[in-house]
Amino acid sequence: MASWMIHLRIADLLLDRIPGLDETAFVFGNIAPDSGVPNADWSVFTPSKSVSHYQDNLEDKTTINIDRFLREYFTPELIRSYSLREFSFFLGYYTHLLSDIEWAAKIAYPSLALHPEKAQKDRTAFIWEMKRDWYDLDFRYLLEHPNFRAFRIYEHAEGFKNDLMGTFSEDAFENRREYICGFYRGEHGELYREYPYLAPEQADGFVAETVEKVNITIQAALAVWNEEVPFSLEDLQPSQFWISEKKLKDIQAWFNPDDMKNFDPIPVKMLDGVPVMTDGHTRAVAALLAGKSSVPLTWDRDDLGWDLYRECVKACRERNITKPQDLVNRILSEEEYHEKWDLWCDGMQAEMQKNRS
CATH class of the missing domain: 3.90.1530 (Conserved hypothetical protein from pyrococcus furiosus pfu- 392566-001, ParB domain)
Incomplete structure (x- = not known):
């Protein structure tokens, strides 16, 4: 739901707050849910978003079933068994899902509600019209932050093999990395223009607020990860x-x-x-x-x-x-x-x- 650059910006700020993570695995985890293979207009994915994003209702992007993800990949027992790479990756995946819930509730659906005529006339076309703002702001952020850490980590981490989730193919994360990096290194339009659907300061505010909220939510998982071994x-x-x-x-x-x-x-x-x-x-x-x-x-x-x-x-x-x-x-x-x-x-x-x- 949120753009890839938004996810990377959130990941980057969380890296400053959570020392000791496998940075590459954490960054990949923050993009991994979007590694499904899309159809021609990117409206349907394989695996479906009911699988990759744990959506119980594909028509409502806020219905991500976080509890289902936690049961499958992030119970205390699993966290204790994970390697640093595994924990960092699944913490990133968790962060992505939490961020998408926030994006749907605070950015995407409010924009649709503000323009009911466009949304009713052709919802898909209007979503892509909104996404032009989203992606151009991504290009603008990268232009203004050429050494952006999370993107550099992602761009340079070639050959990240998926041996973590059976949901995706072995090369799914690497294929998505190649596509995303190619996209953001590609052509773009005028970036210093009016943004009718998402102002730059609105995007900045969303990132800051979401980092605060996610950081609170993931503390339970971090507490399990950092706990002392309770055995003799x-x-x-x-x-x-x-x-x-x-x-x-x-x-x-x-x-x-x-x-x-x-x-x-x-x-x-x-x-x-x-x-x-x-x-x-x-x-x-x-x-x-x-x-x-x-x-x-x-x-x-x-x-x-x-x-x-x-x-x-x-x-x-x-x-x-x-x-x-x-x-x-x-x-x-x-x-x-x-x-x-x-x-x-x-x-x-x-x-x-x-x-x-």
């Missing part, structure tokens, strides 16, 4: 079933249970509803042997091959390893560790690669 060691499922004696002794040489400042937090990933240790198993065993039941933890935000970790967890459970304490009696010499763990990992990776090919 006994709650964690290992993804490794042997411990190296050499590594353990190296850690015990510096480990001080009364001073955890030098203890790197153990990364945890929610996999299939279970908190899984993705690294730090030897440090966890060292802590347990020193009488510690809790250590610093952090959410694993890396974009890793989680199918391999699922296989590791499965192998651990087959050996009745369901908590770090179960590793205390599974300490091997360096040679045995290499034979029983390193080679097992190599074999599992090779088997998974073979199955994929």
